Amino acid sequence: MNGITETIYFTAENAVFYLTAGGLIGLKAFMPPVGKDDLAEDGESDNSPLWQDLGRVFLHRAFPYDMPDKFISVLDKDGKEYGMIKDISALPEEMAQIIRAELKRKYFCPVITKINTVSAKFGYTYWEADSDMGKLSFSMHDTYRNIAKVGGNRLILTDVDGNRYEIKDYLLLDRKSFRKLELYL
Amino acid sequence: MNLLKFNLDFNNNRINGVGEMDGNTLCLHSENGDIFYDMTEFTEIRYIPYFGCCAIEGTCRNGVTEICRGDMTVSAELQSAAKRLTSFIEGRGIGETDPYTKRYCEKCGRRFALGSVSCPHCVDKTVLLRRLLPFIKPYILPIALSLLAVFAISAVSMIAPGISRTLINDYITAKGIDTGDSKVFLGFITLILAMAGTGLLGTLLSVLRSTLVVKASTGLLTDLRKTVYDAIQKLSLAGVSRRTAGELINRVTEDTQVLRDVLVNDLPALIQQVIIFVAVTVILLVMNPMLALVILLPVPVMLVVFRVLMKYTHRLYGAQWQANSEGGTALHDIFSGIRVVKVFGAEEYEKKRFEKAARKFRDVSVRNELIWNLTMPVADFVLSLGNYAAIYILGSMLLGNEIGLGDMALVLSYVSMIYGPLRWMSSMPRRLTRAFTSMSKVFEIIDEEPEIYDKEDCIEGDIEGNISFKNAYFGYNSYENVLKDVSVDINKGEMVGIVGRSGVGKSTMINLIMRLYDLTGGTLTIDGKDIKDYSQHALRSRIGVVLQETYLFRGTVYDNIAYAKPDCTAEEVINAAKLANAHNFIMRLPDGYNTYISERGSSLSGGEKQRIAIARAVLRDPKILILDEATASLDTETEKMVQDAVQALSQNRTTIAIAHRLSTLRNSTKLVVLEKGTVEEIGTHEELMKSGGRYSKLVLAQRKMSKMQ
Numbered sequence: 058m059n060g061i062t063e064t065i066y067f068t069a070e071n072a073v074f075y076l077t078a079g080g081l082i083g084l085k086a087f088m089p090p091v092g093k094d095d096l097a098e099d100g101e102s103d104n105s106p107l108w109q110d111l112g113r114v115f116l117h118r119a120f121p122y123d124m125p126d127k128f129i130s131v132l133d134k135d136g137k138e139y140g141m142i143k144d145i146s147a148l149p150e151e152m153a154q155i156i157r158a159e160l161k162r163k164y165f166c167p168v169i170t171k172i173n174t175v176s177a178k179f180g181y182t183y184w185e186a187d188s189d190m191g192k193l194s195f196s197m198h199d200t201y202r203n204i205a206k207v208g209g210n211r212l213i214l215t216d217v218d219g220n221r222y223e224i225k226d227y228l229l230l231d232r233k234s235f236r237k238l239e240l241y242l
Numbered sequence: 243m244n245l246l247k248f249n250l251d252f253n254n255n256r257i258n259g260v261g262e263m264d265g266n267t268l269c270l271h272s273e274n275g276d277i278f279y280d281m282t283e284f285t286e287i288r289y290i291p292y293f294g295c296c297a298i299e300g301t302c303r304n305g306v307t308e309i310c311r312g313d314m315t316v317s318a319e320l321q322s323a324a325k326r327l328t329s330f331i332e333g334r335g336i337g338e339t340d341p342y343t344k345r346y347c348e349k350c351g352r353r354f355a356l357g358s359v360s361c362p363h364c365v366d367k368t369v370l371l372r373r374l375l376p377f378i379k380p381y382i383l384p385i386a387l388s389l390l391a392v393f394a395i396s397a398v399s400m401i402a403p404g405i406s407r408t409l410i411n412d413y414i415t416a417k418g419i420d421t422g423d424s425k426v427f428l429g430f431i432t433l434i435l436a437m438a439g440t441g442l443l444g445t446l447l448s449v450l451r452s453t454l455v456v457k458a459s460t461g462l463l464t465d466l467r468k469t470v471y472d473a474i475q476k477l478s479l480a481g482v483s484r485r486t487a488g489e490l491i492n493r494v495t496e497d498t499q500v501l502r503d504v505l506v507n508d509l510p511a512l513i514q515q516v517i518i519f520v521a522v523t524v525i526l527l528v529m530n531p532m533l534a535l536v537i538l539l540p541v542p543v544m545l546v547v548f549r550v551l552m553k554y555t556h557r558l559y560g561a562q563w564q565a566n567s568e569g570g571t572a573l574h575d576i577f578s579g580i581r582v583v584k585v586f587g588a589e590e591y592e593k594k595r596f597e598k599a600a601r602k603f604r605d606v607s608v609r610n611e612l613i614w615n616l617t618m619p620v621a622d623f624v625l626s627l628g629n630y631a632a633i634y635i636l637g638s639m640l641l642g643n644e645i646g647l648g649d650m651a652l653v654l655s656y657v658s659m660i661y662g663p664l665r666w667m668s669s670m671p672r673r674l675t676r677a678f679t680s681m682s683k684v685f686e687i688i689d690e691e692p693e694i695y696d697k698e699d700c701i702e703g704d705i706e707g708n709i710s711f712k713n714a715y716f717g718y719n720s721y722e723n724v725l726k727d728v729s730v731d732i733n734k735g736e737m738v739g740i741v742g743r744s745g746v747g748k749s750t751m752i753n754l755i756m757r758l759y760d761l762t763g764g765t766l767t768i769d770g771k772d773i774k775d776y777s778q779h780a781l782r783s784r785i786g787v788v789l790q791e792t793y794l795f796r797g798t799v800y801d802n803i804a805y806a807k808p809d810c811t812a813e814e815v816i817n818a819a820k821l822a823n824a825h826n827f828i829m830r831l832p833d834g835y836n837t838y839i840s841e842r843g844s845s846l847s848g849g850e851k852q853r854i855a856i857a858r859a860v861l862r863d864p865k866i867l868i869l870d871e872a873t874a875s876l877d878t879e880t881e882k883m884v885q886d887a888v889q890a891l892s893q894n895r896t897t898i899a900i901a902h903r904l905s906t907l908r909n910s911t912k913l914v915v916l917e918k919g920t921v922e923e924i925g926t927h928e929e930l931m932k933s934g935g936r937y938s939k940l941v942l943a944q945r946k947m948s949k950m951q
Contacts, residue, residue, distance in 0.1 A: 079307040080252065113306050121293070134288075158253075165254050165295035165313060179362040179679050183352060190256060196353045201564045217353050218345065219314035221294040240561050 065140030067131060074152045077113050082159040084114045084131060086139065111139060116159055122207035166221045167193060172234040188222065195220060200241045246323035248310040250295055261310060263336055270310055279309060284331050289324035298324045315353065318345060362682055370681045377465055378505060381458040391451040392514045398444045400521055402437065403655040409433045410648030459506040466498040473687045478694040479758045493687055497680035504677040515663035522656045533635055537657050540628040544664060547621050558610045565603040572599045625661050632657055694760055700777040705784050706769045707734040707865040707896035709755060715763030716754060724750045726919040737897040739907030741937060742916035748900045752868050756785055786864030790871035792855035799828055800835040802854055806862045818861040821891060823883045824853035848875040856884060860891055867891060869899040873906055881906065904941050913937060
């Protein structure tokens with residue numbers, strides 16, 4: 058049962074992140090053989106690490122709010138973890154870029170810069186706002202519970218569809234925007 | 243054929259795109275140009291949920307390609323499209339659009355939450371009110387009578403000042419009347435008696451009104467609650483589990499209460515206040531238009547002040563309500579997890595957490611109350627300005643002998659009668675907002691179509707217990723199939739074990755047999771007839787279920803076992819308990835079968851609860867017995883006894899068991915091994931051990947584990 062808490066951390070020495078033909082992120086890694094099945098009989102399997110092309114992989118942030126660039130989990134398509142990237146910036150620039158681009162594709166979260174109107178009706182709130190992705194118009198239900206404070210003055214708003222919007226620092230919003238938001242904090 | 247909408251490009255930039263199927267070709271059109279995919283080249287289509295966005299990916303010879311992506315607004319469309327494309331490449335045709343994908347209002351374009359059927363922004367208030375009328379109908383007589391009483395009370399309260407005017411003018415301030423004259427004295431007494439009479443009449447009418455209202459309102463509340471409760475019971479499991487228990491409880495208890503309050507208290511009160519206001523205004527205008535205008539002058543000022551105040555405090559009240567409910571939630575959380583709190587010694591932490599919630603409530607309330615308490619006295623003073631003006635005018639007239647003291651008293655009491663309704667009505671908007679919110683919530687539940695329903699001519703009769711899955715597909719959400727192309731025949735009297743790792747779809751198969759969900763593809767038949775042809779009640783009454791997590795209701799041991807068959811005899815209950823190996827431990831309890839089980843059975847051990855649940859399941863003598871990890875929490879010895887019982891029980895009935903401990907399933911006549919939602923192996927224990935597949939590996943692994951112990 059040893060190895061269960063042992064995490065493989067991918068570094069420049071044991072991993073190469075590359076772009077697949079489809080423009081998605083792939084990984085070649087030097088690690089113990091990735092079993093097709095978890096029921097391999099003991100004894101016959103040789104667990105010494107070797108270079109393998111794992112093909113397309115998925116990334117998932119372990120601490121999306123606290124440390125967006127650290128502790129990135131690398132997963133297969135069924136969500137099984139191959140290993141983790143401890144710090145993106147410690148990787149060679151070329152690989153770091155590929156990883157950052159993939160993360161940008163995975164985490165879609167427009168940043169709200171100004172709130173134009175908020176109207177409330179029957180337990181819903183309707184928002185019109187400006188963001189780095191242009192004008193936003195969305196509905197929120199159960200508004201208080203769907204505005205999450207994530208460390209400091211950062212807010213994540215989740216609308217009825219599950220879209221996420223970020224407010225970097227609500228105290229830095231202009232006064233009018235803040236007034237509209239204030240009651241839901 | 244139009245298939246999908248997407249709104250992001252590969253790098254998450256906003257675009258507007260549509261996709262359509264043209265024969266075998268998927269054509270995507272957007273600002274970035276047109277893209278064509280030959281769908282026959284793909285071997286797999288997947289919907290990938292990301293964070294705030296999602297995508298459809300396809301696997302072909304060259305690897306994985308992203309076909310299109312969008313934010314969560316189009317996720318339902320993309321899920322449905324991925325499902326249809328999968329069906330297409332698997333040769334089952336492109337299929338129909340999912341009917342449950344509409345999440346936006348066709349009128350205003352605003353989006354609403356999953357589970358809602360109507361746009362809360364566009365909902366017509368009058369329609370809502372009209373829908374309440376059928377609920378009022380049975381109580382129309384008491385409500386009408388109480389309204390009449392309201393009219394009468396208003397009239398009486400209007401007469402009273404008139405009497406006192408006569409009293410003051412004709413007797414108290416009258417000069418030169420002979421107090422010794424019996425006629426004068428009689429008139430004097432009559433007036434006082436009349437005043438007492440109107441007082442008495444008013445009181446009697448109020449009592450009558452309250453009695454009528456109490457009767458009507460409790461009846462109405464019961465009706466409303468019953469309707470909402472029935473509606474919730476009719477929802478499918480999916481419809482119920484979409485909402486939290488707390489939310490559903492709220493709808494049954496609080497929302498209905500708000501509606502009741504509006505119907506029987508607020509609306510009649512509003513009518514009464516309006517009547518008084520209008521009547522008094524008219525009387526004053528007739529008496530002295532000039533005076534009336536002076537009195538009414540502060541009214542618009544008041545209204546404006548209230549309006550401004552309302553707008554601000556309305557939202558503050560919302561915040562206050564929210565803070566209050568947050569405190570409640572924190573408490574609920576702490577108390578239901580009290581064991582964890584104690585075990586980890588986290589009392590201090592939880593205390594702080596609750597304090598924080600309480601402090602937030604305090605801060606909001608202070609702010610709110612402060613605003614009201616600062617403005618209300620001022621507003622009252624503004625109102626009383628009209629009063630002072632009236633006193634000045636009346637006083638001058640009195641001094642000029644134009645009117646008597648009685649007239650002055652009359653007008654002054656009318657003035658106070660005018661301001662009362664105004665103050666009352668100022669809180670009306672808030673009450674109405676609350677009422678309409680509750681109303682829309684209640685009707686949302688009532689209007690929701692159950693996803694699983696009985697056919698008109700459904701079969702009510704008995705079943706034999708032959709179950710057959712044919713190319714069955716099922717997924718809890720529309721983009722991911724939990725079961726894929728499952729074909730299994732389970733014959734009457736068989737004992738079938740379902741094996742596989744967690745999350746592989748074992749419990750899902752059982753949920754389908756109980757028809758808690760309907761298949762998304764393929765067929766499931768019972769005795770050769772589609773499961774949808776049976777009435778849900780008839781079907782489930784022939785199935786006995788023991789789940790891993792037993793739920794015991796508050797009541798006695800007897801009540802809990804007899805739950806499955808309320809008309810059973812004591813002998814049957816004892817027999818069932820013996821079969822489940824529960825009788826012995828029940829008899830060791832001081833109160834035997836009458837032992838009261840406290841909430842969730844916390845006074846019993848896991849194994850004891852489990853055996854009561856098994857007794858409950860076998861009491862029905864079901865044709866299909868389902869054991870979902872039923873013996874997982876029993877010790878090996880007890881499990882052996884329960885197994886023997888199950889073995890004895892499985893004569894003449896179909897038994898389906900799920901177990902991680904494979905030794906439990908050894909007696910099965912058939913084992914079904916699931917892997918990734920498909921059937922990997924089927925056979926008896928011996929056959930599967932010989933074939934050396936997944937099952938034999940699992941058995942070997944478990945044997946090794948038990949040797950280690």
